[in-house]
Amino acid sequence: MKNSKNLSEPLIRLSKNDAMPPWKAWCVRAGAVVAAFIVCAFIIVILTGYNPIEVYVAMFKGSFGTSGKFWFMLQKTAILLCISLAVTPAFKMRFWNIGAEGQVLVGGLATAACMIYLDDALPTVLLIPVMIAASVLAGIIWALIPAVFKATFNTNETLFTLMMNYVAIQLVSCFVTIWEKPKGSNTVGIINAMSEIGWLPTIFGKKYLLNVIIVIGITIFMYIYLKYSKHGYEISVVGESENTAKYIGINVKKVIMRTMALSGAICGVAGLLIIAGTNHTISSNIVGGQGFTAIMVSWLAKFNPAVMVLTSFILTFLGRGASEIATTFRLNESISEILTGVILFFIIGSEFFINYKINFRTKHIEEDKK
Amino acid sequence: MKPAVPAIELRGITKTFGKVVANKNVDLTVNRGEILSVLGENGSGKTTLMNMISGIYYPDSGEILVDGKEVSIRSPKDAFDLKIGMIHQHFKLVDIFTATENIILGLKDEKGFDVKRASAEIKETCEKYGFEIDLNKKIYEMSVSEKQTVEIVKVLYRGADILILDEPTAVLTPQETQTLFSVLRTMRDYGNAIVIITHKLHEVLELSDRVAVLRKGEHVGSVVTAQADESSLTQMMVGKKISLDIERSEPKNPTDRLVVENLNCVNREGVKVIEDISFTARAGEILGIAGVSGSGQRELLEAIAGLQKLTDGKITYINPKTGTHDNLRNKTPLQIRNLGVRLSFVPEDRLGMGLVGNMDIIDNMMLRSYQKGHSLFLQRKAPRDLAERIISELDVVTPDANTPVRRLSGGNVQKVLVGREISSAPTVLMVAYPVRGLDINSSYTIYNLLNRQKDSGTAVIFVGEDLDVLIELCDKILILCGGKISGIVDGRTATKEEIGLAMTKYSGGERE
Numbered sequence: 001m002k003n004s005k006n007l008s009e010p011l012i013r014l015s016k017n018d019a020m021p022p023w024k025a026w027c028v029r030a031g032a033v034v035a036a037f038i039v040c041a042f043i044i045v046i047l048t049g050y051n052p053i054e055v056y057v058a059m060f061k062g063s064f065g066t067s068g069k070f071w072f073m074l075q076k077t078a079i080l081l082c083i084s085l086a087v088t089p090a091f092k093m094r095f096w097n098i099g100a101e102g103q104v105l106v107g108g109l110a111t112a113a114c115m116i117y118l119d120d121a122l123p124t125v126l127l128i129p130v131m132i133a134a135s136v137l138a139g140i141i142w143a144l145i146p147a148v149f150k151a152t153f154n155t156n157e158t159l160f161t162l163m164m165n166y167v168a169i170q171l172v173s174c175f176v177t178i179w180e181k182p183k184g185s186n187t188v189g190i191i192n193a194m195s196e197i198g199w200l201p202t203i204f205g206k207k208y209l210l211n212v213i214i215v216i217g218i219t220i221f222m223y224i225y226l227k228y229s230k231h232g233y234e235i236s237v238v239g240e241s242e243n244t245a246k247y248i249g250i251n252v253k254k255v256i257m258r259t260m261a262l263s264g265a266i267c268g269v270a271g272l273l274i275i276a277g278t279n280h281t282i283s284s285n286i287v288g289g290q291g292f293t294a295i296m297v298s299w300l301a302k303f304n305p306a307v308m309v310l311t312s313f314i315l316t317f318l319g320r321g322a323s324e325i326a327t328t329f330r331l332n333e334s335i336s337e338i339l340t341g342v343i344l345f346f347i348i349g350s351e352f353f354i355n356y357k358i359n360f361r362t363k364h365i366e367e368d369k370k
Numbered sequence: 371m372k373p374a375v376p377a378i379e380l381r382g383i384t385k386t387f388g389k390v391v392a393n394k395n396v397d398l399t400v401n402r403g404e405i406l407s408v409l410g411e412n413g414s415g416k417t418t419l420m421n422m423i424s425g426i427y428y429p430d431s432g433e434i435l436v437d438g439k440e441v442s443i444r445s446p447k448d449a450f451d452l453k454i455g456m457i458h459q460h461f462k463l464v465d466i467f468t469a470t471e472n473i474i475l476g477l478k479d480e481k482g483f484d485v486k487r488a489s490a491e492i493k494e495t496c497e498k499y500g501f502e503i504d505l506n507k508k509i510y511e512m513s514v515s516e517k518q519t520v521e522i523v524k525v526l527y528r529g530a531d532i533l534i535l536d537e538p539t540a541v542l543t544p545q546e547t548q549t550l551f552s553v554l555r556t557m558r559d560y561g562n563a564i565v566i567i568t569h570k571l572h573e574v575l576e577l578s579d580r581v582a583v584l585r586k587g588e589h590v591g592s593v594v595t596a597q598a599d600e601s602s603l604t605q606m607m608v609g610k611k612i613s614l615d616i617e618r619s620e621p622k623n624p625t626d627r628l629v630v631e632n633l634n635c636v637n638r639e640g641v642k643v644i645e646d647i648s649f650t651a652r653a654g655e656i657l658g659i660a661g662v663s664g665s666g667q668r669e670l671l672e673a674i675a676g677l678q679k680l681t682d683g684k685i686t687y688i689n690p691k692t693g694t695h696d697n698l699r700n701k702t703p704l705q706i707r708n709l710g711v712r713l714s715f716v717p718e719d720r721l722g723m724g725l726v727g728n729m730d731i732i733d734n735m736m737l738r739s740y741q742k743g744h745s746l747f748l749q750r751k752a753p754r755d756l757a758e759r760i761i762s763e764l765d766v767v768t769p770d771a772n773t774p775v776r777r778l779s780g781g782n783v784q785k786v787l788v789g790r791e792i793s794s795a796p797t798v799l800m801v802a803y804p805v806r807g808l809d810i811n812s813s814y815t816i817y818n819l820l821n822r823q824k825d826s827g828t829a830v831i832f833v834g835e836d837l838d839v840l841i842e843l844c845d846k847i848l849i850l851c852g853g854k855i856s857g858i859v860d861g862r863t864a865t866k867e868e869i870g871l872a873m874t875k876y877s878g879g880e881r882e
Contacts, residue, residue, distance in 0.1 A: 228747050229746055230741070230745075230747065233740055236729065237726055237729075237737070243722055244722070244725070244726055247675070248703065249676075249704035251704075
């Protein structure tokens with residue numbers, strides 16, 4: 001009986017839910033996190049047999065257990081936040097910059113080059129400004145190339161920026177073989193390990209404090225730039241509707257290029273912080289996928305720099321906690337990745353329930369008739 | 371004559387989108403062995419109605435009967451199982467496949483997949499109805515008319531015996547139209563039911579057996595074509611003259627403000643969308659532009675606003691203060707503003723062009739003014755005051771000025787947009803469909819605003835679709851048809867029939 005099946009309206013219908021108040025939306029998000037931890041608890045018990053509470057405590061300790069761990073966590077958050085801030089104006093403009101990885105890498109490469117070639121040529125007071133300029137410039141060039149092609153030939157920026165990542169990785173690999181030290185190790189080793197020339201200074205006895213302060217500065221700058229400057233306003237208009245931008249006479253091409261230059265510049269700074277402020281070495285995987293994680297941080301925060309402090313913290317916390325439980329309980333890395341995946345799934349999934357209402361079938365008129 | 375066998379019966383079909391009623395209580399019958407034309411102005415609900423038969427929309431209430439049995443059509447697949455096939459204006463074909471491949475694509479066949487047998491069967495279908503087409507040609511090598519043929523053969527081959535065509539001749543040359551008509555007639559003679567949606571009167575008279583006329587979502591009646599003529603159909607389509615009581619003042623010493631000469635422009639496909647358009651908009655007058663939508667109204671306004679490249683023509687602006695003549699052709703909106711031309715434009719696409727839906731009212735006020743001054747930062751004080759003023763003066767219903775405009779209702783969105791555009795004391799004001807989707811009260815608010823602009827010496831250009839409004843509001847009405855001017859009439863003496871006829875008077879083969 002095909003026809004009788006045909007007679008009722010669809011079982012589930014989705015409709016847009018525009019007007020959820022912010023407090024309610026945050027409740028949904030908090031609920032999602034709680035639900036995620038409950039589901040994870042079951043997964044832990046089923047797969048490992050450990051007490052989930054103990055696992056969670058270990059996770060927490062992994063990030064906050066000691067002062068060292070705390071600072072490490074803080075600096076990780078700062079770097080991720082810095083890259084997230086960099087991609088934010090681009091994404092707000094709906095320019096899919098998935099090339100942050102490469103832009104950070106070339107920024108780091110420029111920094112490393114300055115540290116290696118100019119270590120004797122310039123006094124530290126001059127060297128650091130040169131390093132900053134070089135890393136920023138490198139980031140800008142890397143971001144501007146796809147932007148120019150997008151603006152003039154309307155090429156697909158997603159593919160273009162992605163490809164630029166691989167070019168950057170190969171470029172760094174190439175320089176690693178040139179700078180190899182000691183020979184045959186295929187690594188650069190700690191640059192200027194003895195003289196510490198070109199290393200960002202330690203202030204107040206805290207190794208990473210300068211990194212954190214710089215990123216806080218960028219966060220405040222980005223918040224003001226996006227919300228209160230004319231440039232920020234133009235970015236929003238272009239992102240929301242290119243037609244409107246043309247209608248009011250915004251030069252869309254110019255905005256695309258200017259915004260990508262800014263995005264690349266901050267990526268360059270992130271590269272500087274990683275090389276000169278943290279690791280003091282370079283390798284092709286030194287950014288470690290943070291250029292992609294940053295996209296998630298930015299979107300989860302809906303491009304609000306203040307909220308991004310929170311989202312970058314959560315993502316770093318999950319990552320740190322995951323590797324902590326892997327070592328404490330001698331578990332395979334995979335279990336911690338499963339947990340991270342489940343938690344993110346719930347957080348991102350909760351946005352669906354914030355944006356949509358689910359309507360179930362209410363009427364069965366046709367069937368009643370029969 | 372044989373007794374009519376109904377293929378589809380619609381009973382009391384109603385469909386609403388939000389507050390807009392697209393179809394209201396429509397009863398309609400489509401018979402087998404008959405070509406039915408569904409005639410109506412834009413927004414009269416023709417396409418919505420047909421989309422409900424073909425499973426794209428689901429009616430809010432009412433019944434659909436196919437071959438006398440009640441059915442529920444929830445998806446195009448359901449429609450297909452009932453042998454209903456619709457040919458849309460935009461073709462859904464895979465470019466790099468051949469005609470045959472497109473026709474059999476996605477088809478479930480119990481007997482296994484056999485291209486050879488399938489193409490033999492398709493050939494048979496073509497010969498039966500008299501289609502002339504090379505089935506091995508790839509879609510991207512085909513002309514529009516050939517693509518359309520593939521779409522029709524596709525639904526026929528798949529067994530449809532009820533065909534719905536949405537404005538099939540809009541993309542065809544006169545010769546191609548004749549070929550299509552003869553094929554449609556053959557199909558009818560084989561006992562198929564055919565529905566064509568159109569607003570071209572001469573085609574209705576030439577092709578169809580019966581005409582169903584829709585007006586404002588309602589079915590106003592069906593007539594046998596043999597007993598109808600152009601003027602009787604126009605009358606059904608536009609309805610009786612309704613008095614709206616819009617105040618219209620006499621223009622006070624009108625002077626030329628905007629002189630448009632021989633405008634020509636082509637769209638991305640290279641088709642001429644406006645052709646040799648010349649007119650003069652005068653200060654202190656409202657110039658109406660009538661025409662079925664897609665007759666070039668949008669391109670014309672966008673060309674004046676600096677958003678559309680022209681292939682030929684001249685747009686001269688006469689500055690009321692200095693008396694200088696400036697050519698606005700191919701200038702960007704910014705260059706036009708920098709010339710000192712206070713040109714305001716309320717586009718048809720309010721949330722996609724005139725406003726940014728996700729921004730609040732204050733930020734939307736800033737769109738026009740934010741660039742002023744040398745500060746790097748935004749000044750939100752003046753836009754906030756403007757937003758508050760518009761909210762109170764135009765009675766915008768909103769929680770506050772910080773509400774995103776997409777949360778406002780259609781009428782309030784329009785008030786925000788029109789309010790902003792007239793706040794800069796424009797010398798030329800262009801509005802496109804300003805009352806579309808608005809209730810009566812909001813519409814009158816808009817008419818009054820336009821009249822006040824006219825009285826203060828602005829040259830107002832009003833693109834509308836409701837002929838009653840055009841006749842009562844405008845001093846002069848320019849009628850567009852297929853991108854050309856098909857008439858200029860005086861708003862005070864014109865009749866609806868006169869305008870309605872000019873709107874549908876395609877002068878032979880007008881489109882390339």
